Amino acid sequence: MSEVRRDIVTDTWVIVDTENDALPQVPLPRPEAAEDCPFDEGKENRTPNEIYAIRDGTKPNTPGWKVRVIPNIKPILRIEGELEKTGVGVYDMVTGTGANEVIVETPEHILNFFDLSDEQIGHVLRTYRERIVDLHKDKRMRYILIFKNHGRLAGASTIIHTHSDLIALPATPVRIKQKLNGAREYYGYKERCLFCDIIQQEIEMADRLVFQSDKFVVVTPYASRFPFEILILPKRHSFSYKEIEHEEIVDLAQALKKILQLMYFVLGDVPYNLILNDSPNLIPRTGYWQTIQQDYHWHIEITPRIYRTTGFELGTGFYINRFSPERAASALRSSL
Amino acid sequence: MSEVRRDIVTDTWVIVDTENDALPQVPLPRPEAAEDCPFDEGKENRTPNEIYAIRDGTKPNTPGWKVRVIPNIKPILRIEGELEKTGVGVYDMVTGTGANEVIVETPEHILNFFDLSDEQIGHVLRTYRERIVDLHKDKRMRYILIFKNHGRLAGASTIIHTHSDLIALPATPVRIKQKLNGAREYYGYKERCLFCDIIQQEIEMADRLVFQSDKFVVVTPYASRFPFEILILPKRHSFSYKEIEHEEIVDLAQALKKILQLMYFVLGDVPYNLILNDSPNLIPRTGYWQTIQQDYHWHIEITPRIYRTTGFELGTGFYINRFSPERAASALRSSL
Numbered sequence: 016m017s018e019v020r021r022d023i024v025t026d027t028w029v030i031v032d033t034e035n036d037a038l039p040q041v042p043l044p045r046p047e048a049a050e051d052c053p054f055d056e057g058k059e060n061r062t063p064n065e066i067y068a069i070r071d072g073t074k075p076n077t078p079g080w081k082v083r084v085i086p087n088i089k090p091i092l093r094i095e096g097e098l099e100k101t102g103v104g105v106y107d108m109v110t111g112t113g114a115n116e117v118i119v120e121t122p123e124h125i126l127n128f129f130d131l132s133d134e135q136i137g138h139v140l141r142t143y144r145e146r147i148v149d150l151h152k153d154k155r156m157r158y159i160l161i162f163k164n165h166g167r168l169a170g171a172s173t174i175i176h177t178h179s180d181l182i183a184l185p186a187t188p189v190r191i192k193q194k195l196n197g198a199r200e201y202y203g204y205k206e207r208c209l210f211c212d213i214i215q216q217e218i219e220m221a222d223r224l225v226f227q228s229d230k231f232v233v234v235t236p237y238a239s240r241f242p243f244e245i246l247i248l249p250k251r252h253s254f255s256y257k258e259i260e261h262e263e264i265v266d267l268a269q270a271l272k273k274i275l276q277l278m279y280f281v282l283g284d285v286p287y288n289l290i291l292n293d294s295p296n297l298i299p300r301t302g303y304w305q306t307i308q309q310d311y312h313w314h315i316e317i318t319p320r321i322y323r324t325t326g327f328e329l330g331t332g333f334y335i336n337r338f339s340p341e342r343a344a345s346a347l348r349s350s351l
Numbered sequence: 352m353s354e355v356r357r358d359i360v361t362d363t364w365v366i367v368d369t370e371n372d373a374l375p376q377v378p379l380p381r382p383e384a385a386e387d388c389p390f391d392e393g394k395e396n397r398t399p400n401e402i403y404a405i406r407d408g409t410k411p412n413t414p415g416w417k418v419r420v421i422p423n424i425k426p427i428l429r430i431e432g433e434l435e436k437t438g439v440g441v442y443d444m445v446t447g448t449g450a451n452e453v454i455v456e457t458p459e460h461i462l463n464f465f466d467l468s469d470e471q472i473g474h475v476l477r478t479y480r481e482r483i484v485d486l487h488k489d490k491r492m493r494y495i496l497i498f499k500n501h502g503r504l505a506g507a508s509t510i511i512h513t514h515s516d517l518i519a520l521p522a523t524p525v526r527i528k529q530k531l532n533g534a535r536e537y538y539g540y541k542e543r544c545l546f547c548d549i550i551q552q553e554i555e556m557a558d559r560l561v562f563q564s565d566k567f568v569v570v571t572p573y574a575s576r577f578p579f580e581i582l583i584l585p586k587r588h589s590f591s592y593k594e595i596e597h598e599e600i601v602d603l604a605q606a607l608k609k610i611l612q613l614m615y616f617v618l619g620d621v622p623y624n625l626i627l628n629d630s631p632n633l634i635p636r637t638g639y640w641q642t643i644q645q646d647y648h649w650h651i652e653i654t655p656r657i658y659r660t661t662g663f664e665l666g667t668g669f670y671i672n673r674f675s676p677e678r679a680a681s682a683l684r685s686s687l
Contacts, residue, residue, distance in 0.1 A: 091671050104552045105545070106573045162662030170661030180662070188667030209441070216440045237442045288662035318665055325506030326498030326516070326624035329654055331524030335427050 054176035056080070056122030063088060066116060067145060069138050081135070082142045083119045084181075090115035092182065094153075112155055114183035118142055119176065126175050128163065128289075129275040136268035139179070140259070143291065146181055147257055151296045156183040158191060158295045166286030169320040179289075187295040194292065195311055202310035210312030214248050223340050225274065225347045230266040233274050235340035235347075242338035243282060243347070245274055245317035254311045255294040271315075278319065280350040286320040390512035392416070392458030399424060402452060403481060405474050417471070418478045419455045420517075426451035428518065430489075448491055450519035454478055455512065462511050464499065464625075465611040472604035475515070476595070479627065482517055483593055487632045492519040494527060494631045502622025505656040515625075523631040530628065531647055538646035546648030550584050559676050561610065561683045566602040569610050571676035571683075578674035579618060579683070581610055581653035590647045591630040607651075614655065616686040622656040 053061035059076045063086045073079030092113030099110045120139045121131055128136070147159045163179045164171040187195075201209035217224050217234045225233045225245070236246045247270065249263060259267070278285055292314050297304050328334055389397035395412045399422045409415030428449030435446045456475045457467055464472070483495045496518045500507040523531075537545035553560050553570045561569045561581070572582045583606065585599060595603070614621060628650050633640050664670055 091673070103573070104556065105548050158667075160663065160666050162666050164661045168659060170659040170663075182663060184667070184669075188669050190666065190668035193668075212441050220440065237439070288665050290662050290666035292666070316666075318662075320659070323504060323506040323656070324660075325500045326626050326654075327496065327506075327518060329624050330496050330498050330526065330626035330628070330652075331494075331520070332526035332529075333520075333524050337427070 052124050052174065052176050054119045054174060054178060055124050059083075067142065067149070069142065078122070080122055082121075082138045084142060084146060085117050085119065087115040087117050087180070092184070094183075109185060112185050114150060114156065114181070116146065116181040116183075118146070118161075118179040118181060120178055121176075125177050127275075127279075127284075128165070128177050129272045129279065131177065131272070133265070133268045133272060136272060137264050140264045140267060143179070144257060144259055144264075147255075147293065150181075150183050151257070153183075154296065154298060155185060156296055158184045158187045159293065160184060160188070161291040161293075163287075163289040165289070166284065166320070168286035168323075169288050171286070191292065191295065195295075195307065198310045198312070199306055202306065208252055208310060208312055210248055210314065211252055214250060223344045225277070225344050226270075226351060228266050228270045230263050231270045233270055235344045237340065239336055239340040239343070240334035241318050242321055242336060243278060243285070243319045243343045244336075244340065245278075247271070247274070247315040247317070248312065249314070252312055254308045254313065256291060256313045257293075274317065274347075277347045277350050278317075281346050282319065282321075288316075288318045288320065290316045290318070292316060388460055388510065388512050390455045390510060390514060391460050395419075403478065403485070405478065414458070416458055418457075418474045420478060420482060421453050421455065423451040423453050423516070428520070430519075445521060448521050450486060450492065450517070452482065452517040452519075454482070454497075454515040454517060456514055457512075461513050463611075463615075463620075464501070464513050465608050465615065467513070467608070469601070469604045469608060472608060473600050476600045476603055479515070480593060480595055480600075483591075483629065486517075486519050487593070489519075490632065490634060491521060492632055494520045494523045495629065496520060496524070497627040497629075499623075499625040501625070502620065502656070504622035504659075505624050507622070527628065527631065531631075531643065534646045534648070535642055538642065544588055544646060544648050546584055546650065547588055550586060559680045561613070561680050562606075562687060564602050564606045566599050567606045569606055571680040573676065575672055575676040575679070576670035577654050578657060578672060579614060579621070579655045579679045580672075580676065581614075583607070583610070583651040583653070584648065585650070588648055590644045590649065592627060592649045593629075610653065610683075613683045613686050614653075617682050618655065618657075624652075624654045624656065626652045626654070628652060 052058065056078045059065070059078065065075055065080075065083050065085050067084040068075065069081040069083075070079055092111045092115055094112070094114045101108055101110075118139065120128065121135055125131060131139070143161050146161070150156050150159050160182045161179055198209045201207075201212075205212070214232050217232060218227065223235045223237065225235065227233065227250075230250055232248050232250060234246050234248070236244055247267075249259070249267075251263070253259070278287070294307055294311050294313065297307065324334075388394065392414045395401070395414065401411055401416075401419050401421050403420040404411065405417040405419075406415055428447045428451055430448070430450045437444050437446075454475065456464065457471055461467060467475070479497050482497070486492050486495050497515055499515045534545045537543075537548075541548070550568050553568060554563065559571045559573065561571065563569065563586075566586055568584050568586060570582050570584070572580055583603075585595070585603075587599070589595070614623070630643055630647050630649065633643065660670075
């Protein structure tokens with residue numbers, strides 16, 4: 016069981032596992048041997064029953080799938096139960112309701128996302144959309160976060176078979192709220208989408224543009240927190256990944272493969288996180304419902320994790336980035 | 352040279368080194384041999400000239416000191432120059448004005464803060480106060496952050512001789528702003544200091560209290576972001592570390608040594624950050640000046656860094672903590 020606790024001082028929230036009493040160990044992930052991987056085709060009985068899969072008529076939990084979604088075996092949030100708010104003296108908490116899924120990206124034992132075919136990456140991107148659409152039906156699920164942890168230093172688990180994580184949350188995360196507020200404020204005085212303006216400016220200025228495809232731009236953001244941080248924006252204004260169309264998925268699959276390959280050429284097998292920044296689950300006539308469709312614009316962040324954050328980042332919420340995004344974009348372009 | 356760039360979306364800031372063009376390397380800090388440490392007594396000529404020192408009449412930059420403060424040889428912010436705000440299309444930035452100092456905590460080659468004597472830790476704590484008082488005279492310095500990085504996984508540098516870092520910033524950090532706002536709001540409806548109420552509640556509830564001394568309480572915070580996160584609060588209401596008194600320094604030195612030893616007993620040589628959460632440099636009749644003295648309350652955070660943060664923390668600003676603060680406090684108490 017877990018609790019989502021509000022930090023009364025910063026108005027941020029922490030999910031606390033209140034049952035675990037195994038002392039934390041400094042983790043030394045040991046990659047499983049290929050023959051022992053529970054995510055490989057034929058090992059379906061070693062995982063919980065699937066929630067969703069792309070299959071050509073084969074039966075659930077048997078071989079014959081392209082992408083497979085399963086519950087996380089160590090979920091931090093559970094889907095059962097009502098959202099309950101409780102006060103604990105000056106503090107308050109809500110029960111840890113949510114969902115915690117794993118998206119297995121290929122039946123083959125492949126370790127790098129960019130080693131998947133364009134078509135296979137397309138299947139993964141379609142699965143993201145399907146899971147968001149499905150989970151949004153449950154109005155307790157306020158935000159669906161989909162992300163990838165690649166490499167130990169990016170917090171990856173011991174299972175190295177390429178996969179994504181999905182966590183459905185009972186509250187909109189602070190980072191997303193900050194973005195929604197920034198986008199709304201900008202729209203308020205310019206009457207234009209902030210992200211659409213960023214796309215136009217980055218194409219014109221060109222110094223942080225890594226490349227553009229027919230439907231996406233790939234840039235190093237102006238205020239990059241990490242060396243070689245990447246931002247991928249759809250050119251078409253769209254508030255939610257749920258709206259992504261077939262041609263955009265085909266195009267995005269190619270762009271993702273290309274930028275991850277470029278990073279590999281320049282930096283080697285760098286640890287990174289990939290994060291889909293979608294809209295929250297809109298509830299009509301509440302909060303952001305009225306404006307979000309015009310002022311928010313979904314996007315993907317890729318954050319290489321080369322350095323550990325220090326007391327500076329923890330104490331301030333600021334980041335120190337010792338390699339400018341202009342130089343990073345230039346280094347990536349030179350490998351094109 | 353560096354720039355402090357505003358992320359227009361989240362209203363957070365990033366310090367970008369725009370001159371460095373050495374590609375980032377995954378760091379493998381190698382502890383220096385004891386005979387080669389530039390922070391040892393007698394090696395004063397291997398560091399920049401000192402800014403401040405506790406000495407018994409000896410000359411600057413010679414042996415015979417107790418604590419020594421020197422400029423960081425790789426500063427990310429420089430003290431020269433006016434604060435200048437510039438627009439870059441939709442973006443904006445300020446020049447990277449500030450200060451970046453290192454507080455060498457002992458003339459001896461000692462690696463662990465808790466191996467210093469109570470008296471020596473007292474000298475360090477007095478030095479913190481002196482540097483804050485001095486840097487606050489420069490009104491461009493809006494916030495003085497003092498912190499320690501212990502161990503590789505906490506972002507420590509290759510110099511393992513025990514030391515603290517000081518960064519003077521041209522803007523109040525977002526995390527401190529969040530805390531100031533939380534404290535002000537609480538005061539607004541309760542007319543009491545939030546932190547004073549937390550102290551009273553933690554002493555009464557006792558399940559997150561590790562120990563209390565005459566003048567301080569040491570607790571695991573309710574919404575701990577990390578396993579074994581520690582919060583140290585002065586019992587006397589005080590908005591700024593600048594106000595710390597002699598008896599409080601003596602008491603705090605003992606409490607710090609004790610909690611770091613307890614952590615060592617329970618967890619081994621765990622990497623951690625220690626962060627002094629002080630008030631900003633108050634400018635009369637601006638911003639927080641009117642209320643901060645009644646509603647803010649300085650404190651120290653210690654954050655063990657056992658796990659890497661993942662795409663979840665980066666994407667949300669939320670934390671997942673798999674070891675509850677109640678269990679952590681209990682484990683620490685059992686080693687008392």
